[in-house]
Amino acid sequence: MKLIQAQQLMTSSLRSLPQGGRIAEILAHSVNSVNPAHCIREHLKRAGCELVINGDKISLDRYRRVLLIGFGKASLPMTRAAANIFSDKPIQGITIIKKGIHEELSEVPQNIRIYKGGHPLPDRDGLEGTQEIIDLLSSITEKDLVLFLISGGGSALLTAPAEGLSLEEVSRLNELLLRCGASINEINTIRKHISRVKGGRLAAQAFPAPTISLILSDVIRDPLDMIASGPTLPDPTTFEDALSLISKYHLEEDIPSAVLAHLKNGELGKVPETPKPGDPVFKQGYVKLIGNNYQSAASAVEKAASEGFHTLHLTSCYQGEAREIGHFLGAVLRQMATTGDPLPRPACLVAGGEATVVLEKGRQTGRGGRNQELALGATKVLDNLSDAVLLALATDGNDGPTDAAGAVVTGETHQRASSQGLSLQAHLEEHNAYAYFDALGDLLKPGLTQTNVNDLIYLFTL
């Protein structure tokens, strides 16, 4: 899997700055620091016949076989890197990747089967792959070591509806959940209770074999039991929680009746609960977060410091309306550029998280993504500032329904756009950030990066 090159992140504004290349290098470095294969190799090492995970050692002699079970957008590079580590052992594996991601499948060992599942809505291929995983796990013993390689998107890709529910019913529910305004944590609470694998049930399938879960986090604040709906972690949520969310979002009438009946049966104890903290199925389970937004932001800051920038890592957990966050961070950059607070020039401040764009109902809107809109929200307050740049980047390379990952704003953006007849106000009102930055040549377009630790906003003074 190739690393992102600085060249892929150059834009019109960056090319006009003498330090533009260095800025692009810092961005590339922060994305590459959470490259899935890199994260696997950093956290999972071999010392002869021992496996070393962050200092802990596991003797491999006890195991006749290593099973690699991957699901999520980054599962193929994670699986490939893990397979390399066990190249001297009998391995077997199944990995479910997202349809449409171009992958070099040739380097994958023969005994790893690859499925391409639907995302964000689950499909039959994901279902088939998941059934294969369940079948493979059904034969294991204590002499098998199971590695779960988990990344964002796994919740849709690893899909096995609870007994009595169909894929169509689960898909319909997912559609409703994604549209109703529920948070990802709320959506996953419900998903966990209509599945044979989510919410710790996959760990139960692997019992009594020891398991190692390596997780690349795409959920703000890294609630491990929520990433890919936590198939290998204890589930603190209940059927009752799921039902109260159905009621909170007034979905009782719209969700398939079989789903509602299933949840109600669960509440009555007629369907077993997901395994809870303390359940014996987790006793031999080792869970490790191997990459997240914090790590990516910290890498950016470290690289910038080594290049002579004053640095600050402001947060890795922002959420909220994209243009408002852009406006606020623009004010931070303006302050930095004019008074040297909080950092004197040259400076690099990094903020990580994931914004949202709330579209007004019934209004025609343009194209864009949360990072492009965040950049557009910063444009006015940065107007006329010298040697200051704000860059907003989706680490997976995919910002909203566009082929861009984000955008770049400087103190000249507003004037340049105006002189081309582009109205900032109109593009904001129409949520049309893509058109605005596309015309300026200031979209970030590195292509899909195969990792995902949410978004990073970089503020530079030069």
Add this chain to the structure above:
Amino acid sequence: MKLIQAQQLMTSSLRSLPQGGRIAEILAHSVNSVNPAHCIREHLKRAGCELVINGDKISLDRYRRVLLIGFGKASLPMTRAAANIFSDKPIQGITIIKKGIHEELSEVPQNIRIYKGGHPLPDRDGLEGTQEIIDLLSSITEKDLVLFLISGGGSALLTAPAEGLSLEEVSRLNELLLRCGASINEINTIRKHISRVKGGRLAAQAFPAPTISLILSDVIRDPLDMIASGPTLPDPTTFEDALSLISKYHLEEDIPSAVLAHLKNGELGKVPETPKPGDPVFKQGYVKLIGNNYQSAASAVEKAASEGFHTLHLTSCYQGEAREIGHFLGAVLRQMATTGDPLPRPACLVAGGEATVVLEKGRQTGRGGRNQELALGATKVLDNLSDAVLLALATDGNDGPTDAAGAVVTGETHQRASSQGLSLQAHLEEHNAYAYFDALGDLLKPGLTQTNVNDLIYLFTL
């Protein structure tokens, strides 16, 4: 004029923290650092027969009289402090203060006349005071030294409609401007072109006497020509700008016809433009910013550092939707409390600016102000955090149409409120932050402070 005491800033949450008193002291210190009398004394000093303004010296022997002309919410303490500095000289003065502010009038020298004008809408008393100022200035010569003492609110208090316009017409225009969504800079561009005093015209009235303008800024980014509509500064805006704003906000049909006619006459050159940069009336004018948000935030940071906190001054120019800024700063505080980025414990991070609250049209709303709503916007993301506090404070002591200046949030706020049956979601939806924090005893209620440098948000980890 009394300084704010820490005791006036204590709330239920602060009382429950061992460091609560120190936090209140830091807040009080930052407000007192921009106490108007203090700012006057800091920037205007006497050395015998010389007046010293930031190193520049003005010999007072040349002047037979000192005129003190004040207008704005802080004009009385500014006038009083200035009068003290010239107690050995013949002085004469007029100051226009805001109606309803309780002032100790007894300490004002007899030869200073005080008017109490209407704010935010100008009234007859402001008009009368302004006419007195014009009359006083009409008699001056080069042997008079004029001190203009300018603070926020001055735009409404100093009011003299252009010839041919009535107070009612100007008031009607002001009402429309305050409601139409125009920024303060846009509003002032129009105000400057229907006045005999704004936009540099007051400086023209004082010509040929030397003038000193001492300005306390209540406008984000301190555009001096916008504070109180810049009566003593060159005006870069034109009648044409004013007319295009009338058109931008579709006010042509609603504003009084005499106002529209006046602006059109101005555009045609039939009414003289406001004095522009380079105009001789500014040649003997000395302008000095004596207090602003930056200074107040910097004082907070300095005081906190002396108390052992790690400190950061993030910005002094944020603007935007209050709850979103609260959400973002809450994420910054959460990061600080959990990983020590950007500051390890104990830490104090300060952000200054002024947020807005956009109310949904036609919906019943509760009570609150921008700072209370900002605090409410931070409540959820701070839930369950230990030893972390966010405080949002209007430096003038007046947050929206309430008797509070802001509010305090900790990691316990959400739970405490829930246990009292207060729904965070409902209070957010109803813009009812006052009721929420009032029930918790966490409103900041220092009373009116007589200064105004916008708002300060303080993030503490302990």
